[in-house]
Amino acid sequence: MKTIFFGIAGNSFRKAFAAVALVAAVAVAPAVSAQSVTAQDNAPSITKAADEFQAFVHPVENSVSMKVHFVNPEKNYITIYVYNENGELTYKKLIGKEAIYHGTFDMSKLNDGEYTIKVGSRKDTYSRTLTLETEQKRFALVE
Numbered sequence: 001m002k003t004i005f006f007g008i009a010g011n012s013f014r015k016a017f018a019a020v021a022l023v024a025a026v027a028v029a030p031a032v033s034a035q036s037v038t039a040q041d042n043a044p045s046i047t048k049a050a051d052e053f054q055a056f057v058h059p060v061e062n063s064v065s066m067k068v069h070f071v072n073p074e075k076n077y078i079t080i081y082v083y084n085e086n087g088e089l090t091y092k093k094l095i096g097k098e099a100i101y102h103g104t105f106d107m108s109k110l111n112d113g114e115y116t117i118k119v120g121s122r123k124d125t126y127s128r129t130l131t132l133e134t135e136q137k138r139f140a141l142v143e
Contacts, residue, residue, distance in 0.1 A: 055126035064108040076121035085114040
């Protein structure tokens with residue numbers, strides 16, 4: 001079983017939205033499944049105008065997947081990148097000029113380690129770092 005741990009960094013983050021989503025994901029996930037998510041909100045408090053690029057990445061409940069959401073009012077070309085801890089590109093998806101996007105990315109096939117998800121255009125970028133770890137269960141057998 002893999003566990004996702006992540007921190008937040010970026011210049012396009014709505015702290016209030018993230019806090020609500022993270023609390024919901026963290027509060028529900030452990031009660032429903034053995035998968036667990038630990039999140040730390042260490043992003044600066046930034047208030048974005050409604051006409052500016054905004055992005056958010058958060059875990060999917062009961063899985064090792066991440067949801068990516070963004071609002072792109074200027075309809076710039078948006079690309080999603082995933083880099084490993086060595087800075088090597090492991091995934092790239094051109095989204096295009098979508099004004100609003102919601103997508104899910106399965107992280108379960110990635111090796112353990114630290115990854116950075118970057119969402120953005122040439123003008124605006126949001127990034128989030130996460131760590132994937134395989135969880136080992138310990139148990140005792142009584143004969």
